[in-house]
Each structure stands twice: as structure tokens, then as C-alpha cells.
Amino acid sequence: MAEYAVTLEQLSVGYHGKPLIEKIEFAVKPGEIYVLIGPNGAGKSTILKTITKQLKPLGGTIYVKNRNMTTMSENEVAKSMSMVTTQRLSTELMTCRDMVATGRYPYTGRFGILGAKDKEIVSRIMEKFQIAHLADKDFMELSDGQKQRVMLARAFCQEPQILVLDEPTSFLDIRYKVELLSIIREFAREEQIAVIMSLHELEFARRIADYVLCVKGDCIANKGTVAEIFQGNLIAELYGIEGCYDGVTGQVELAAKKGEPVCFVIGGAGSGLPIYHALQRQGIPFAAGVLHENDVEYGTAKALASVLFVEKAFQPVSEENYKKACEEIRKCQYVIGAVKQFGVCNEANRKLYELARELGKLDEESMKN
Amino acid sequence: MKRVVISIAGSLGLLLFLLWLNVNTGSVDLSISEIYQIIIHKTGDETAYRIVWDIRLPRILAAMILGGALSVSGFLLQTFFRNPIAGPFVLGISSGAKLLVAVSMILMLQKGRHMSSWGLIFVAFLGSLMTMGFVLLLSLKMTHMSVLVVCGIMVGYICTAITDFMVTFADDSNIVNLHNWSQGSFAGMTWDNVKVMAVLVAITVLLSFFLAKPIGAYHLGENYARNMGVSIKVLRVALILLSSVLSGCVTAFAGPISFVGIAVPHLMKMAMKSAKPIFLIPGCFLGGAVVTLFSDFVARTVFAPVELSISTVTAIFLVPVVIYMMLVTRRSFE
Numbered sequence: 039m040a041e042y043a044v045t046l047e048q049l050s051v052g053y054h055g056k057p058l059i060e061k062i063e064f065a066v067k068p069g070e071i072y073v074l075i076g077p078n079g080a081g082k083s084t085i086l087k088t089i090t091k092q093l094k095p096l097g098g099t100i101y102v103k104n105r106n107m108t109t110m111s112e113n114e115v116a117k118s119m120s121m122v123t124t125q126r127l128s129t130e131l132m133t134c135r136d137m138v139a140t141g142r143y144p145y146t147g148r149f150g151i152l153g154a155k156d157k158e159i160v161s162r163i164m165e166k167f168q169i170a171h172l173a174d175k176d177f178m179e180l181s182d183g184q185k186q187r188v189m190l191a192r193a194f195c196q197e198p199q200i201l202v203l204d205e206p207t208s209f210l211d212i213r214y215k216v217e218l219l220s221i222i223r224e225f226a227r228e229e230q231i232a233v234i235m236s237l238h239e240l241e242f243a244r245r246i247a248d249y250v251l252c253v254k255g256d257c258i259a260n261k262g263t264v265a266e267i268f269q270g271n272l273i274a275e276l277y278g279i280e281g282c283y284d285g286v287t288g289q290v291e292l293a294a295k296k297g298e299p300v301c302f303v304i305g306g307a308g309s310g311l312p313i314y315h316a317l318q319r320q321g322i323p324f325a326a327g328v329l330h331e332n333d334v335e336y337g338t339a340k341a342l343a344s345v346l347f348v349e350k351a352f353q354p355v356s357e358e359n360y361k362k363a364c365e366e367i368r369k370c371q372y373v374i375g376a377v378k379q380f381g382v383c384n385e386a387n388r389k390l391y392e393l394a395r396e397l398g399k400l401d402e403e404s405m406k407n
Numbered sequence: 408m409k410r411v412v413i414s415i416a417g418s419l420g421l422l423l424f425l426l427w428l429n430v431n432t433g434s435v436d437l438s439i440s441e442i443y444q445i446i447i448h449k450t451g452d453e454t455a456y457r458i459v460w461d462i463r464l465p466r467i468l469a470a471m472i473l474g475g476a477l478s479v480s481g482f483l484l485q486t487f488f489r490n491p492i493a494g495p496f497v498l499g500i501s502s503g504a505k506l507l508v509a510v511s512m513i514l515m516l517q518k519g520r521h522m523s524s525w526g527l528i529f530v531a532f533l534g535s536l537m538t539m540g541f542v543l544l545l546s547l548k549m550t551h552m553s554v555l556v557v558c559g560i561m562v563g564y565i566c567t568a569i570t571d572f573m574v575t576f577a578d579d580s581n582i583v584n585l586h587n588w589s590q591g592s593f594a595g596m597t598w599d600n601v602k603v604m605a606v607l608v609a610i611t612v613l614l615s616f617f618l619a620k621p622i623g624a625y626h627l628g629e630n631y632a633r634n635m636g637v638s639i640k641v642l643r644v645a646l647i648l649l650s651s652v653l654s655g656c657v658t659a660f661a662g663p664i665s666f667v668g669i670a671v672p673h674l675m676k677m678a679m680k681s682a683k684p685i686f687l688i689p690g691c692f693l694g695g696a697v698v699t700l701f702s703d704f705v706a707r708t709v710f711a712p713v714e715l716s717i718s719t720v721t722a723i724f725l726v727p728v729v730i731y732m733m734l735v736t737r738r739s740f741e
Contacts, residue, residue, distance in 0.1 A: 092630055116636030123630055130626070131682040143624055143635040149685055150620035196635075 141195025183214030284337030474699020481668025494668030499562030503538025
């Protein structure tokens with residue numbers, strides 16, 4: 039247990055004595071990032087609040103290093119764990135430096151006066167976070183992105199072994215999100231801090247996390263490494279978006295109108311993507327094929343097409359598949375030939391293309407678009 | 408930091424000036440040399456000596472001590488409620504203290520006894536705590552801070568109404584004093600009173616000063632404060648007790664005094680350009696002393712020999728400050 043910075047053992051969390059999620063177990067090593075994902079209101083914040091002592095655990099134990107957190111004094115906890123919340127602060131006459139310096143609170147004496155070492159740490163961290171130029175600016179005058187950066191600097195000033203972040207990227211635009219998460223990753227690694235954070239953005243969770251905990255309302259649906267969680271259907275099931283989410287690429291599709299196909303798209307290698315999306319926007323049910331399982335557009339086609347003809351990766355299209363596709367083309371009103379290059383593996387698609395031309399169903403107009 | 412030093416020095420300077428002005432002004436004119444003789448060498452004309460030592464000095468010291476206490480109490484309440492316009496007067500706490508003091512005074516007078524200074528303070532403290540408790544209960548139900556203040560004002564009105572009712576129908580010659588007191592006044596302070604309040608206020612303000620660090624953390628909100636290692640429950644209880652002792656003490660001796668508790672902390676923040684409690688707590692005490700001493704000076708001199716109630720004066724000078732502050736900090740009410 040000693041090698042873990044924080045360990046949750048059979049932890050039950052909830053409000054007013056009513057457990058929301060029970061028997062949560064995970065542990066984080068120094069330098070690792072553990073990300074909590076899950077739908078809104080699933081209890082990510084409840085877990086984080088319990089870890090940071092804002093809520094009382096309804097059962098189980100939290101160990102910091104190998105000490106039971108309930109046996110630690112408030113000051114000891116403060117020295118080992120810091121946090122950043124989503125809560126928007128309103129401060130009064132407080133400069134950025136003041137704000138970052140509040141991180142030194144557990145280390146200062148009775149009157150909270152900063153020593154030389156504290157000041158040096160504050161300056162060093164502000165330098166590292168590239169907020170030194172904001173030092174004397176009033177905290178309230180900063181942009182949301184700058185504020186969040188300052189709050190993060192503040193949290194690191196506390197020199198924690200554990201950092202808890204509740205959706206640190208909310209309210210930020212994409213540039214600040216990328217910057218903030220990059221800093222967190224870098225600092226976690228360099229300073230060997232164990233990070234526990236909740237994130238809304240799956241694509242970022244996938245990039246920053248070492249381990250992922252899937253929180254689903256009343257239980258922990260799954261936990262594991264990023265690779266384990268971001269494969270197959272786990273994410274789609276967690277959020278209840280089966281069919282719209284592609285576990286391999288992380289792409290999300292809006293719901294498409296399904297039904298008897300009006301149109302057949304012969305795609306491949308990404309050529310069909312704009313056509314699938316155009317048909318989806320116009321609400322036209324379509325068939326697509328023949329696609330290989332490793333094709334870039336496979337996930338999208340699978341989500342959007344009403345009928346999809348699929349072939350195993352790297353295999354030539356089977357006779358059976360080809361015949362079914364021919365039938366489908368005969369039923370459809372028109373055909374769009376998106377793919378322009380044919381090779382050994384998609385020879386069948388060239389034949390489908392020829393068939394469509396013979397039937398006079400080839401829609402040249404939409405192919406140009 | 409520079410502003411802090413200037414503000415503290417400025418307040419001290421003003422305080423000394425007001426001290427001199429107050430000792431020097433009144434129904435009997437005294438020259439500077441006379442006053443010097445009386446205060447330093449304790450010699451001089453018997454009447455003048457009595458006036459300075461028995462009437463003016465206790466009153467001046469009481470105004471300073473209680474004014475300081477009031478604004479520190481206001482600062483603590485603003486911290487507790489996270490509301491820039493919280494204060495012992497607007498939250499009805501002063502009026503609650505007043506009610507309980509009036510009731511017990513009348514009961515004691517009927518038995519032909521007087522209450523000691525300590526007894527008065529204790530009763531006022533209880534009154535403060537009671538109204539504070541009531542306002543706290545309301546604050547659990549009401550998330551909107553401005554509504555809370557409105558409720559506090561209502562509670563204050565009820566308490567004042569009951570007090571007035573009792574004062575009106577209590578038949579005793581001493582009730583004249585009671586009437587003056589219930590309007591807020593520093594008249595008739597004795598050295599005994601001053602000693603008691605000095606000890607009590609000194610201890611309470613010093614304790615508040617020792618809480619400067621957790622109070623500063625608390626300004627970032629409960630969650631961050633807890634994360635910094637502040638034990639929130641202890642701090643909250645301390646804030647309630649300290650502010651109740653302070654406002655109770657003020658009410659016991661001088662009756663309800665309006666707006667000093669709200670306005671002075673804000674004035675000092677503006678002057679110091681800092682909201683750090685470690686500067687603000689001593690700053691508030693000094694500022695409160697200056698403002699109250701000045702107000703008392705105005706109250707007893709402008710329409711002399713008629714004396715205004717102290718709240719009349721503080722309201723005139725400080726309400727504009729409060730309104731300005733509400734305009735500036737509008738956002739925190741939304």
C-alpha cells in the first residue's frame with residue numbers, strides 16, 4: 039500500500055447519510071492521473087468531495103500514503119492534499135500573487151506571514167505557470183482561463199502529494215483546456231503528484247489519464263487503464279449513447295434517420311464521410327458499403343447507415359457480401375460513388391460502381407459536391 | 408503595504424485630534440493649558456476637573472472603545488455571512504440585545520435594584536446570541552443574501568417595537584435614562600463602565616486578531632478554507648461568539664448604534680487597498696473609534712445643548728457609504 043499516494047478502500051459516498059455510490063475502491067501512485075468520467079449527476083463530484091473532506095464518508099476508508107485520513111490533523115491533510123473546484127470565486131482586493139500565496143497557508147505560522155522560502159516557492163511556481171506577469175493584477179480582473187491557471191498554481195503551491203480537481207476545464211475554451219491539462223500532466227510527472235480529477239471531455243480524459251473510473255449514478259461501472267476503458271462499447275454504455283459513439287476513434291455522431299435506404303453510398307478511405315454527414319443532415323436513410331472494418335469511415339458509417347455491408351480487415355470482399363450489396367443497389371433510388379480508387383481488396387466496389395452506372399442510378403451531381 | 412501604514416497612521420492622527428477636540432468642547436469652555444493641567448497634573452479648578460475627568464473623558468473613551476468594537480463586530484459578521492452589508496444593526500442583533508437589556512432593566516428597577524455592568528453585558532450578549540440564532544435559522548432557508556438582510560431588519564423592527572412598548576409603559580423615573588439609552592447614546596458613562604468595556608473589548612478584539620489567518624482563508628469560501636486546514640466549525644462558532652460579545656457589549660452600554668458596523672470595514676478596505684484580516688481587524692478598530700468619536704462630537708455639539716442620538720448622526724454620515732458600497736459590490740447580491 040505504501041507505494042500508493044492515496045488509496046480508497048470500500049468507500050461509500052452520498053449526501054445526508056444516504057449512500058449514493060458504495061464500495062468504491064481505487065488507488066493512485068505518485069505521478070499518476072486517475073480520471074473520473076460519467077454522465078452528469080452520476081456522482082463524480084460527490085466522490086471528489088468526500089476525498090477532500092467536504093463530505094463525510096458513509097463507509098470505508100481513505101488512506102493518504104498509508105495513514106487513515108480520519109486520524110490525520112486538518113493541517114496534515116492540508117499539507118498532503120490540495121484541490122481546485124469548479125466553484126467561481128469572488129474575491130476582494132486580492133492580487134494573483136496573494137491568491138497563489140494562500141496555497142502556503144498550512145506552512146505559515148499563527149498570523150500567516152510568508153517566510154523567505156514561501157515567497158520563493160510562490161514566485162517559482164508563478165514563473166512555471168507563466169502567470170508571473172499577472173502577479174499584481176486583481177484576481178477578479180482575470181479571464182476565466184487565467185483564473186483557473188492561478189487556482190492551479192495555488193494548488194501546487196500547497197506542495198501536495200495528492201491533487202484533486204473537479205472538472206478543471208469547465209468554462210474554458212479549447213486553447214486554455216489544452217494548456218491547463220498539459221501543465222497538469224507535466225507537473226504530475228515532474229513533481230510526482232498523484233492526481234484525481236473529473237472530466238467532462240472524453241477526448242481529453244483519454245489523452246491525460248493513466249487510469250479511468252467510470253461513475254454511473256449508483257455504481258462504479260468500470261475502472262481500468264485508458265486502453266481498457268476506451269475500447270469496445272464501455273464508454274457508449276456508460277453514457278447511454280450506444281450506436282452514436284465510436285470507441286476506437288472517440289468520434290461522436292448525432293442520431294441519423296434510419297429506415298428503408300433511399301440511397302447507396304460506395305465509400306472507403308474517408309471519401310464517404312462528407313456524404314454520410316450530408317445525408318444525415320437531410321434526414322435521408324441510406325445504405326453503405328462495402329467497407330472494411332479497418333476503414334477510417336467504418337465507425338461513422340456504422341453509426342449512420344441504415345444498412346451497412348462490412349468486410350473483415352485486409353480481406354477481399356466476399357462473393358456473398360457483393361451479391362447482397364448488388365441487391366441493395368437495385369432497391370435504392372440512386373447511388374453515390376464516393377471512392378475513386380479501387381484496388382485488389384475493394385475490387386467488388388468497382389463492380390458495384392459499374393452496376394450502378396449500367397442501371398443509370400449513379401448520381402453524378404451529388405458526387406461533384 | 409504602504410497604504411496600510413498610511414491608513415493606520417492617518418487614523419491614529421485623526422483619533423488624537425478628535426480626542427483633543429472632544430475634551431475641549433462642551434457646555435463649559437476650557438483652555439488648552441487648563442486641560443493640560445487637569446489631565447497631566449490632575450490639578451485645576453474643581454468644577455473643570457470634575458467635568459473633564461467624570462464626564463468628558465469616560466464618554467470619549469467609551470465612544471472610542473465601543474466604536475472600535477462595533478466595526479470589528481461588523482467585520483466578523485460580514486465574514487461569517489459572506490455579505491458586505493451584514494452588521495450587528497441591520498441583522499437585528501443590536502436590537503435583540505437592546506430588547507433583552509430593556510426587559511431585564513425594567514424588571515430589576517421594579518424590584519428597586521440596578522444591574523451591574525457585567526450583568527448588563529451578559530444580558531445583552533444573550534440577546535445578541537438569540538437574534539443571531541434566529542437570523543442563522545433564517546439563513547439556512549434563504550440562499551439569497553439580500554433577503555437575509557431584509558429579514559434581519561424586520562427582526563430589528565420587532566425587537567425595537569417591543570422595547571419601545573415596554574419603555575413607554577414602565578412607570579419609573581429612571582425610565583428617562585432608559586429612553587435615552589434605547590435610542591443610542593454615550594451620555595452618562597462612568598469610569599466603572601469604561602473599565603469593564605475596556606477589558607472585555609480588548610480581550611475580544613485580540614482574540615479576533617488571532618483569528619486573522621483562518622478568517623483570511625475563509626474569505627476564499629468554506630471548501631478552500633477546509634482544504635487549507637481550517638476547521639470550519641470551530642471558526643464559525645468563534646465568529647458568532649466574538650461578534651455577539653462585541654455587539655452585546657456595545658448595546659449594553661450605549662444602546663443600538665447604526666451603520667458603523669457595516670460602513671467602517673468597507674471604508675478601511677478602501678483606504679488600505681487591502682482586505683487582509685491581519686491589517687483590517689486593527690484597522691477596523693481604529694477606524695470605528697475615529698468615526699464614532701466624530702459622530703459623538705457632532706451629536707453633542709451641533710445642536711447644543713440639545714443632544715442628538717448617536718444613531719441619527721452615524722446614519723447621516725454612513726448611509727451614503729453603505730449605498731455606494733452596494734452599488735460597487737452589486738454583483739455579489741445576484
